[in-house]
Amino acid sequence: MDVERGTVEGAKGAVPLVLRPRGERGAAALADWITAHAGEMGAALREHGALLFRGFAIDDAEAFERVARAVAPDLKDEYLGTSPRKALTRFVFTASELPEHYPIPQHCEMSFIADPPRRLFFWAMRPNDGVGGETPLCDFRKVYADLRPDVRRRFEQGGIRIVRNYAGPSGGGRLDPWKLKRWDEMFGTTNRAEVERKCREQGFEYTWTGGDRLRLVSTQPAVRTHPDTGAPVWFNHVQVFHLSSAPREYARIRRLRPDLRNTALTLFADAMVRAQSVLKKPDEHALHCTYADGREIPAADLEHLRDVIWRHLVVYRWQKGDVVAIDNRAVSHGRLPYRGPRTIAVAWA
Ligand SMILES: [Fe+2]
Secondary structure: OEEEEEOOOOOEOOEOEEEEEEOOOEHHHHHHHHHHOHHHHHHHHHHHOEEEEOOOEOOOHHHHHHHHHHHOOOOOOOOOOOOOOOEOOOOOEEOOOOOOOOOEEEEOOOOOOOOOOOEEEEEEEEOOOOOEOOOOEEEHHHHHHHOOHHHHHHHHHHOEEEEEEEOOOOOOOOOOOOOOOOHHHHHOOOOHHHHHHHHHHHOOEEEEEOOOEEEEEEEEOOEEEOOOOOOEEEOOOHHHHOOOHHHHHHHHHHHHOOOHHHHHHHHHHHHHHHHHHHHOOHHHOOEEEEOOOOOOOOHHHHHHHHHHHHHOOEOOOOOOOOEEEEEOOOEEEEEOOEOOOOEEEEEEO
């Protein structure tokens, strides 16, 4: 097998490097090619932060898993994030079962756990037709570098505190449009002692609140150094988990795609957030972020951060069978709203 290197339409800078087959295009041959070019693939991932394998015959979850394993053999199956997911194989999951109109802002996968994934993989099992549904990428090394120094300093000195409130097995709060999956879904158990053990392992403070609800609080630095290069990387979920996330993200999506739905969603999300901020205390929101000491983060700083992220956003359409391999410690991902059906699968190491 031989592979041709290129870029994708919409690429900014080097993200992602596109690899296309010359001749042979089977998943097994691709996996062998990746293994034989391990050094080159590692260097390409370090430089570009993401590789897009396009035009290969990656037709089922097993083929996707095989290609992912060729890049990173030690795939993981424990997911402590916020998206509802379904398992396709032990190590391959649907990326997100969140409703199709939800925007998912840019984030490095599970940035808030003790040892976040090094590698992240997506596979376009069934891309949606029509507009939207992209999985944009963003180089978070560039976001760190481009933040205004005073904003960056406030985040670096302040750190990030995340609060998450989960319903339990009885499923309370299902009508809340900001609802997360339940804690028993996230931890894969209804055993509270087991949940507490996993929380301690991850450094999450846990509080059982009324009606079998669970509150998790975690703090983290805003920036981490890259494990291979030592380069500083913007590495947190602050603009994803902040209460203001949905309306501010919709406002930008509406600028990208000005249509009635995006206008209505922006207005609706804005009204919801205003109501939530009056009705609930800061620690009672489904999700919220402050500085580590609990001070609120200035709205203007968050807006500046979102502007920098959107300036570096790479938006490209999925083609069926695409696989993207991401250096999760350097490059973030998100999701733009769409109309279904659409299935994107994920794996990580
Ligand atoms: Fe994600």
